[in-house]
Amino acid sequence: MHEESDAALITRAKENPEAFGLLYERYVSNIYNYIYYRTGNHQDAEDLTARTFYRAMKHIWHYVDRGAPFSAYLYRIAHNMVANWHRDHSRRQIISLDELVTGTLKREGPAALAEEREEQDLLLQVVRRLPPERQQLLILKFVEQMSNAEIAQVMGRTEGAIKSLYHRTLVTLRKELASEGNGREKITGRTKDEQETNG
Amino acid sequence: MNKRRMAEVLAAHAEGLTGQPEAIQRFNVTAKEYGRLSPLFQLAERLQQSMQPVQPSAAFARSLGRELVDNAKHQIALTKRLRRAIMIGAAALGSLVSIASVVGAIVFVVVRLRTRAQARTLHAPAG
Numbered sequence: 001m002h003e004e005s006d007a008a009l010i011t012r013a014k015e016n017p018e019a020f021g022l023l024y025e026r027y028v029s030n031i032y033n034y035i036y037y038r039t040g041n042h043q044d045a046e047d048l049t050a051r052t053f054y055r056a057m058k059h060i061w062h063y064v065d066r067g068a069p070f071s072a073y074l075y076r077i078a079h080n081m082v083a084n085w086h087r088d089h090s091r092r093q094i095i096s097l098d099e100l101v102t103g104t105l106k107r108e109g110p111a112a113l114a115e116e117r118e119e120q121d122l123l124l125q126v127v128r129r130l131p132p133e134r135q136q137l138l139i140l141k142f143v144e145q146m147s148n149a150e151i152a153q154v155m156g157r158t159e160g161a162i163k164s165l166y167h168r169t170l171v172t173l174r175k176e177l178a179s180e181g182n183g184r185e186k187i188t189g190r191t192k193d194e195q196e197t198n199g
Numbered sequence: 200m201n202k203r204r205m206a207e208v209l210a211a212h213a214e215g216l217t218g219q220p221e222a223i224q225r226f227n228v229t230a231k232e233y234g235r236l237s238p239l240f241q242l243a244e245r246l247q248q249s250m251q252p253v254q255p256s257a258a259f260a261r262s263l264g265r266e267l268v269d270n271a272k273h274q275i276a277l278t279k280r281l282r283r284a285i286m287i288g289a290a291a292l293g294s295l296v297s298i299a300s301v302v303g304a305i306v307f308v309v310v311r312l313r314t315r316a317q318a319r320t321l322h323a324p325a326g
Contacts, residue, residue, distance in 0.1 A: 017271030024264050032255040046259050053267055057274075120249045127246075142250040145217040148210050166213060167206035170239045177242075 006070040013060050020057055027071055028053070031078050033143045038082045038135060040128060048085060052078045072154045079132060126176045134169040137162065205236065212240055216247045 004022070012019035031052055036045035055077050063073065127138060133155065140151045148166075152159045207226065214222035228236075 013271075015275070017268045017275060020271050021264055021268045024267055028260055028263070029252070029254060032260075033252055036253050037250065042253075042256075045253075046255065049255065050263050050266075053263065054270070057267055057271055123245060123249050127250075138246060138250065141213055141217065142247050143252050147214060147217070147219070163206045163210035164202075167202070167209050170209060170242055173246075174238060174242055 007065055010060065010063055010065065010070060013057075020060065023070065024053055027074055030071060030144060031074055034075060034078055034136070034139050035082060037124070037139045037143060038128065038132075039085060040124065044085060048078065048081045052081050055081075068156060069153055072156065075136065075154060079136070083132070122180060123177070126173060126180065129176065130169065130172065134165065134172070137165055137169060141166070204232075208232065208236060209239060209243070212236075213243055216243060 006023065006026075009019045009023050013023060028049065032045055032049045035048045035052070036042065039045055039048065052074060056074055127135060130138075136155065137151060140146045140154060146154070148159050148162050152162045155162065157165075204226075208223070208228055211222040211226055233240075
């Protein structure tokens with residue numbers, strides 16, 4: 001069956017709540033993923049996803065289609081929500097339940113698995129320290145599996161700018177990981193031979 | 200290898216990781232270029248492994264969807280009720296204004312007729 005376009009759903013959503021429900025179903029996973037990778041825990045991801053959709057619904061009357069996909073509008077709201085969340089959290093440091101759980105698993109799991117998880121956690125921690133737009137780029141690329149052209153549309157940039165931003169992001173990330181210290185050679189791409197050669 | 204080519208090759212490699220393996224084949228990457236970019240290729244592959252999609256819990260997604268629709272219905276009903284109240288109010292006010300103007304016109308005419316009658320009585324010749 002032919003799927004109703006976002007534009008048609010948005011027009012209907014102004015009068016018919018069920019239409020907004022369809023938009024929600026279409027994008028809830030994307031927004032949840034974005035927020036999850038920006039905050040690092042499921043509890044806050046749920047809370048901020050709910051707030052994002054409530055705000056989108058409240059302002060749907062004022063939504064003007066300027067050619068950008070509807071997801072760009074949702075990502076923008078989610079971005080603001082996450083920015084506020086980070087501002088609040090910089091005041092009070094909280095260890096999330098997810099971190100506690102993965103911490104426990106790390107200690108309990110077999111050594112190789114624990115090491116693998118540790119490296120993954122480190123990588124994600126460094127990703128979370130990147131500027132928001134670079135994080136968004138990585139999330140859209142690797143989590144949402146979007147093409148460069150689609151990312152350009154969502155982020156309101158040219159495809160060339162996205163490619164260049166991706167290059168700069170990888171270079172920065174590699175430097176950050178390298179400065180994190182020893183035992184990260186797998187992530188930074190340095191082989192054991194390289195290390196031996198460099199001393 | 201200039202920066203632009205590096206960015207193009209890395210972007211094509213990333214497209215390859217996300218389902219378009221032919222993208223990188225368009226660039227004839229030399230062994231030297233590959234050697235230089237290899238750490239960044241590995242980092243991108245590592246990112247792809249670490250950044251797997253997550254799913255919100257089904258219960259959460261369902262209940263939030265229901266809440267949003269209910270809330271939207273409530274909002275629309277409220278807006279309709281408010282609009283109706285404004286319409287009724289405006290109609291009532293309009294009616295009051297027209298009744299007041301009719302009453303005003305009648306009072307004006309009565310007062311004027313009385314004034315004329317009094318003036319006629321005063322100016323009438325005695326006897």
